[in-house]
Amino acid sequence: MTRNPPGSEDALLARLVAQLGSLNGSVELGIGDDAAVLAGGWCTSLDLLVEDVHFRMRTTSAHDLGWKAIAVNLSDLAAMGAEPVCALVGLGMPAAIAPETLDELFAGFDACSSAYGAQIAGGDVSSAPVLTLAVTVFGRTERPARRDGAVPGDLVCVTGPLGGSRAGLELLEGLAVSLPERAVLIERHVRPVPLIAEGRILARTSHAMMDLSDGLATDARRLASASGVAVRIDLDRVPVQAGAERIAQAVGRAPGWFAAAGGEDYELVCALPRAAFELSELDLWEVGEIVDGPAGEIGFTGAGSDDPPRGFDHLLS
Amino acid sequence: MTRNPPGSEDALLARLVAQLGSLNGSVELGIGDDAAVLAGGWCTSLDLLVEDVHFRMRTTSAHDLGWKAIAVNLSDLAAMGAEPVCALVGLGMPAAIAPETLDELFAGFDACSSAYGAQIAGGDVSSAPVLTLAVTVFGRTERPARRDGAVPGDLVCVTGPLGGSRAGLELLEGLAVSLPERAVLIERHVRPVPLIAEGRILARTSHAMMDLSDGLATDARRLASASGVAVRIDLDRVPVQAGAERIAQAVGRAPGWFAAAGGEDYELVCALPRAAFELSELDLWEVGEIVDGPAGEIGFTGAGSDDPPRGFDHLLS
Numbered sequence: 001m002t003r004n005p006p007g008s009e010d011a012l013l014a015r016l017v018a019q020l021g022s023l024n025g026s027v028e029l030g031i032g033d034d035a036a037v038l039a040g041g042w043c044t045s046l047d048l049l050v051e052d053v054h055f056r057m058r059t060t061s062a063h064d065l066g067w068k069a070i071a072v073n074l075s076d077l078a079a080m081g082a083e084p085v086c087a088l089v090g091l092g093m094p095a096a097i098a099p100e101t102l103d104e105l106f107a108g109f110d111a112c113s114s115a116y117g118a119q120i121a122g123g124d125v126s127s128a129p130v131l132t133l134a135v136t137v138f139g140r141t142e143r144p145a146r147r148d149g150a151v152p153g154d155l156v157c158v159t160g161p162l163g164g165s166r167a168g169l170e171l172l173e174g175l176a177v178s179l180p181e182r183a184v185l186i187e188r189h190v191r192p193v194p195l196i197a198e199g200r201i202l203a204r205t206s207h208a209m210m211d212l213s214d215g216l217a218t219d220a221r222r223l224a225s226a227s228g229v230a231v232r233i234d235l236d237r238v239p240v241q242a243g244a245e246r247i248a249q250a251v252g253r254a255p256g257w258f259a260a261a262g263g264e265d266y267e268l269v270c271a272l273p274r275a276a277f278e279l280s281e282l283d284l285w286e287v288g289e290i291v292d293g294p295a296g297e298i299g300f301t302g303a304g305s306d307d308p309p310r311g312f313d314h315l316l317s
Numbered sequence: 318m319t320r321n322p323p324g325s326e327d328a329l330l331a332r333l334v335a336q337l338g339s340l341n342g343s344v345e346l347g348i349g350d351d352a353a354v355l356a357g358g359w360c361t362s363l364d365l366l367v368e369d370v371h372f373r374m375r376t377t378s379a380h381d382l383g384w385k386a387i388a389v390n391l392s393d394l395a396a397m398g399a400e401p402v403c404a405l406v407g408l409g410m411p412a413a414i415a416p417e418t419l420d421e422l423f424a425g426f427d428a429c430s431s432a433y434g435a436q437i438a439g440g441d442v443s444s445a446p447v448l449t450l451a452v453t454v455f456g457r458t459e460r461p462a463r464r465d466g467a468v469p470g471d472l473v474c475v476t477g478p479l480g481g482s483r484a485g486l487e488l489l490e491g492l493a494v495s496l497p498e499r500a501v502l503i504e505r506h507v508r509p510v511p512l513i514a515e516g517r518i519l520a521r522t523s524h525a526m527m528d529l530s531d532g533l534a535t536d537a538r539r540l541a542s543a544s545g546v547a548v549r550i551d552l553d554r555v556p557v558q559a560g561a562e563r564i565a566q567a568v569g570r571a572p573g574w575f576a577a578a579g580g581e582d583y584e585l586v587c588a589l590p591r592a593a594f595e596l597s598e599l600d601l602w603e604v605g606e607i608v609d610g611p612a613g614e615i616g617f618t619g620a621g622s623d624d625p626p627r628g629f630d631h632l633l634s
Contacts, residue, residue, distance in 0.1 A: 048443045
């Protein structure tokens, strides 16, 4: 059972946000969800990607990096059930960056934004000590899917197998495991897919939804915390990306533990009534349930639950 | 007479932007203005501030830095004639940053956003090798003031004296000049004021408008370039911040040259018909005119025009 760990991103943000005063009536949903919601159904989110924190240039192509910078932001729109409209791109870059690298990076921005109908509508460039990408995306929805509406009795479901991105990262970082799924696992890490269509469908029936950027263990806790409820996850029911069970074994973890801890899968997690789950046109995996209990309390059952997964935190890791 | 200098921000952006393909009908104005304009009158802009590129921690307080990060973005909304609604704040920070520094930084974000009615509605935090701030702001207007509508015969006007921020920076960087305006000049650099009310008034009658972030010499060229016209600036008519003429003298430049070259004043520059200039309720300074000629051609008259000012460029400087 864990809450906001001291020193974590969540703890820092909670402390800083508590100091902020200004409110504006055109902001319908502020800090604390995947995206802010403005009057007229506009959703917007900002993400930073920093070299040697979020990516290494020796393990990603510039094209894939450009794709990923847009994709992880569009995933926040997917989590709101929003349709992408546009993106702003802030680019901090070392003086030594090659012109071809910049061309590839922009080709990657363009490939992902074009694939999901988001126009690159502005941005900023600057020199910086390491490659730094700040992307803001905008989308629209008539019915934003928030993360704060889960109620006891809801099923906790995910849209696809987890752990693939983390397994791909382990392989990129040099873990010596030979397996047929190697390329697919690496692809899951360097070229994530924002689930825009799935998000729009789930927004109609979910009580709460978010995207899995920091791992199910962290993100399910955040969803429960926002909703004022507790959550239980059965690690034995977490769907594991094919091949990731081999990586889990190599690092000494149960497959479900590894899948629930690993971040950056960009699948969606939602809390929805059983009837909606059973009627859903999507393939969904039931991995746990929302229960009465302290807000944000998370409990695990299944293999590995004696040493619960934490998920990823950019400040603690 | 200068155009987009090779290797400059403008040249880089022009090359990269030419590669981008995707369009979305909800984007009414894309890359190339102070802010993008979305359906419903939403304006949005993103700016990066990188330690040791845009600021040094030994010459600014964290509170002033937080203020400035919001203010320079709100200034882009002012240049569109928009009313601020909210901001997203991306914060990359070194592991060694003190908690009190973060508290002050957030107090600065809050002070500026509260002063202009912008709610901080979201963001992201990450570790980073140097303090890195990425701010996106949103505002609304019924009538966006673009930078591409200037026509020959328009007067080029600014809303206030220039060169103060650059003079303050020279003092902060150690230039040994003793003068009574020292504190005011430094304040101009570390704590700029977004001219929201002035922007809303000027948007009604200007043919083109932008904010002066990179110096009149660069920004008037950009305005002319976007409008497909040429521009003439009379350096003898550029209003100079009190005290900045002493700094200009110390660095061997004519006051008007120094004021037109110095960036970060965040005054507004606009192209407007003479009748609108004469009837304006604002104090405006006429500094030049829009003329027929190659798009973006800029010419100078007055003291210092034999070695024309270039303005500031984050990649060339």
